[in-house]
Amino acid sequence: xxxxxxxxxxxxIFTHPHNAGSAxxxxxxxxxxxxxxxxxxRFDKASLQRGFKVYSEVCAACHGIxxxxxxxxxDIGYSADEIKAIAGEYxxxxxxxxxxxxxxxxxxxSDKFVEPxxxxxxxxxxxxGVYPPDLSLIVKARAGGADYIYSLLNGYKDFPENFEASxxxxxxxxxxxxxxxxPSPIMDEIVEFxxxxxxxxxxxxxxxxxxxxxTAEPELEVRKSLGVKTLFFLILLTIMLxxxxxxxxxxxx
Amino acid sequence: MKDNKTEKxxxxxxxxxxLPIFTFINHNLRDYPTPKNLNYFWNFxxxxxxxxxxxxxxxxLLAMQYTANTxxxxxxxxxxxxxxNNGWLLRYIxxxxxxxxxxxxxxxxxxxxxxxxxxYPREILWMLGxxxxxxxxxTAFMGYVLPWGxxxxxxxxxxxxxxxxxxxxxxxxxxxxxxxxxxDNPTLSRFFVLHYLLPFAIVGVVALHLVALHQFGSNNPTGxxxxxxxxxxxxxxxxxxxxxxxxxVYLIVFAGLVFFAPNFLGHPDNxxxxxxxxxxxxxxxxxxxxxxxxxxxxxxxxxxxxxxxxAAVLILFFLPWLDRHRVRSAxxxxxxxxxxxLFIINCFVLGWVGAMPAEGIYVLISRVATLYYFGFFLIIMxxxxxxxxxxALPSSISAAVISEKFDSKEPAGSETYVK
Numbered sequence: 001x002x003x004x005x006x007x008x009x010x011x012x013i014f015t016h017p018h019n020a021g022s023a024x025x026x027x028x029x030x031x032x033x034x035x036x037x038x039x040x041x042r043f044d045k046a047s048l049q050r051g052f053k054v055y056s057e058v059c060a061a062c063h064g065i066x067x068x069x070x071x072x073x074x075d076i077g078y079s080a081d082e083i084k085a086i087a088g089e090y091x092x093x094x095x096x097x098x099x100x101x102x103x104x105x106x107x108x109x110s111d112k113f114v115e116p117x118x119x120x121x122x123x124x125x126x127x128x129g130v131y132p133p134d135l136s137l138i139v140k141a142r143a144g145g146a147d148y149i150y151s152l153l154n155g156y157k158d159f160p161e162n163f164e165a166s167x168x169x170x171x172x173x174x175x176x177x178x179x180x181x182x183p184s185p186i187m188d189e190i191v192e193f194x195x196x197x198x199x200x201x202x203x204x205x206x207x208x209x210x211x212x213x214x215t216a217e218p219e220l221e222v223r224k225s226l227g228v229k230t231l232f233f234l235i236l237l238t239i240m241l242x243x244x245x246x247x248x249x250x251x252x253x
Numbered sequence: 254m255k256d257n258k259t260e261k262x263x264x265x266x267x268x269x270x271x272l273p274i275f276t277f278i279n280h281n282l283r284d285y286p287t288p289k290n291l292n293y294f295w296n297f298x299x300x301x302x303x304x305x306x307x308x309x310x311x312x313x314l315l316a317m318q319y320t321a322n323t324x325x326x327x328x329x330x331x332x333x334x335x336x337x338n339n340g341w342l343l344r345y346i347x348x349x350x351x352x353x354x355x356x357x358x359x360x361x362x363x364x365x366x367x368x369x370x371x372x373y374p375r376e377i378l379w380m381l382g383x384x385x386x387x388x389x390x391x392t393a394f395m396g397y398v399l400p401w402g403x404x405x406x407x408x409x410x411x412x413x414x415x416x417x418x419x420x421x422x423x424x425x426x427x428x429x430x431x432x433x434x435x436x437d438n439p440t441l442s443r444f445f446v447l448h449y450l451l452p453f454a455i456v457g458v459v460a461l462h463l464v465a466l467h468q469f470g471s472n473n474p475t476g477x478x479x480x481x482x483x484x485x486x487x488x489x490x491x492x493x494x495x496x497x498x499x500x501x502v503y504l505i506v507f508a509g510l511v512f513f514a515p516n517f518l519g520h521p522d523n524x525x526x527x528x529x530x531x532x533x534x535x536x537x538x539x540x541x542x543x544x545x546x547x548x549x550x551x552x553x554x555x556x557x558x559x560x561x562x563x564a565a566v567l568i569l570f571f572l573p574w575l576d577r578h579r580v581r582s583a584x585x586x587x588x589x590x591x592x593x594x595l596f597i598i599n600c601f602v603l604g605w606v607g608a609m610p611a612e613g614i615y616v617l618i619s620r621v622a623t624l625y626y627f628g629f630f631l632i633i634m635x636x637x638x639x640x641x642x643x644x645a646l647p648s649s650i651s652a653a654v655i656s657e658k659f660d661s662k663e664p665a666g667s668e669t670y671v672k
Binding site: 039067072133136137140141142143145176216218219223224226227228230231234235237238241242244245248249252 | 289328331334335341342345486490491494495497498501502504505508509511512513515516521522524525534
């Protein structure tokens with residue numbers, strides 16, 4: 001009976017619909033071997049820094065990452081001075097001051113990333129009626145996760161013949177409905193990497209996807225390393241409990 | 254307290270004489286005579302209790318940081334995930350704890366169903382369990398609304414709207430539940446209050462569940478009554494250590510989910526903030542509601558669907574009177590056993606079809622599965638009660654244990670009696 005339950009449990013897991021990349025697209029995602037996958041997964045800090053550069057020079061024109069503070073950049077290897085310099089390029093509205101007036105000041109480390117638009121209405125006005133979603137959680141908020149984002153960035157093609165395209169839309173085979181309002185955001189050499197890495201469009205897509213995986217799950221490294229320790233402890237404990245249980249129950253024979 | 258003939262010395266005795274908590278613990282957790290043949294399926298009761306404690310502790314800590322306001326609920330959860338010390342751990346334990354709780358409780362229920370644990374004299378014990386299940390479902394449903402993501406909002410909208418199916422009072426009930434004319438801030442804030450309240454109601458019913466359990470003691474795989482002292486062993490150390498071992502295995506699975514696949518059982522859409530103007534492509538409830546969701550959608554008539562969905566849980570209350578066969582354990586009921594496994598598979602089919610779009614072949618599958626779900630309780634069980642012959646039962650729990658040891662097959666089944 002135990003076996004039957006086990007099989008049923010496995011059946012439940014493998015037929016679980018959220019599991020099977022149930023994105024509305026019928027095309028298989030491009031699967032990447034991400035360094036943050038697996039139980040020992042870690043972020044590649046150099047890649048995250050390159051990805052941050054791509055985000056700030058390309059994506060940030062339209063997309064915010066409002067759950068991230070400038071200070072969080074410390075996690076991906078920036079020093080306090082570097083972060084202050086990065087934050088200093090943005091302005092935030094603060095106040096009211098003692099005179100009761102609102103004022104603008106340079107962003108500080110403790111501020112959240114400044115969003116590209118003041119509000120959703122302006123964002124829509126600037127983007128043909130479409131609201132560019134916040135990217136902080138995008139990797140967790142899409143079936144397929146990082147592979148989906150990577151595929152989407154590389155999924156632009158010309159419209160097939162007989163496709164009823166809407167005005168101002170672009171063809172992307174990974175996007176639900178295949179039409180997306182965002183034009184292909186990346187191309188070779190659209191950014192120049194500080195570490196000399198060649199900025200091919202594949203490299204750019206990979207780095208920015210890694211960066212967005214970090215913004216979605218900044219706790220990932222701590223979580224996985226704590227998880228390994230916890231499992232190690234629990235398995236050891238359970239083996240010992242098995243020994244104790246057998247010894248105690250021997251009394252009954 | 255007069256049974257203590259001689260006055261005992263010592264601090265614990267002093268207390269125990271005035272407030273017999275140590276006698277109580279001794280009676281219910283130490284000497285407590287327990288059938289000696291319980292298998293690992295009897296671990297799931299204590300696991301459910303432990304999970305309830307884990308959920309309450311993590312829940313209270315989360316509530317210190319969470320804000321039940323539609324403007325900032327989503328962001329307050331993200332703040333817990335990012336800026337609260339170990340907040341991600343608390344939230345992932347709580348989130349996956351809900352799934353683990355249902356896995357444990359469903360196995361606990363299926364165990365009762367297999368070994369006839371709902372039969373005389375444990376009917377009230379069983380019914381209290383069904384009350385716990387109902388409270389859990391309500392609590393889990395409202396908890397899922399709190400992060401105020403897309404699935405939170407639309408799940409709440411779909412489920413609360415079900416009540417509008419009732420004639421005349423339907424719309425009134427829905428407005429009453431919402432506290433307004435749509436799922437909005439008043440809905441979120443009352444769901445939060447109730448989500449915090451109901452678990453303590455569950456604790457109360459669990460206490461009654463345990464009182465009822467200890468009245469006659471645990472059922473066992475043979476389903477036979479305890480006949481002599483030789484059939485039982487003291488709870489401690491035998492079942493305490495066995496429960497600890499089960500807990501170890503359980504925590505490994507639980508930790509695996511929390512640390513390495515925390516969002517595996519969730520829906521990605523719930524990381525998109527709630528947007529009343531944009532409906533998700535597929536609105537699906539959490540996995541533990543999928544079988545009931547399938548029953549709801551199997552019926553073309555909305556009211557009938559709603560009634561059947563509720564009936565699917567409520568029917569469990571009547572189990573002790575639907576199955577009146579005198580043999581408890583399915584181990585000695587060859588026919589019931591076959592229908593039982595079919596019923597289990599059927600529950601998985603319902604869960605699977607509940608996640609599929611309600612169209613084409615899926616509708617047909619869900620209807621057949623719904624028919625079997627109710628047929629099992631309303632037709633098969635009463636008929637088997639009347640007509641199922643069973644092999645001769647072992648004379649006692651001890652006899653069954655011994656025959657199992659020397660012969661792995663079930664006790665000789667050639668001799669049958671007719672009911």
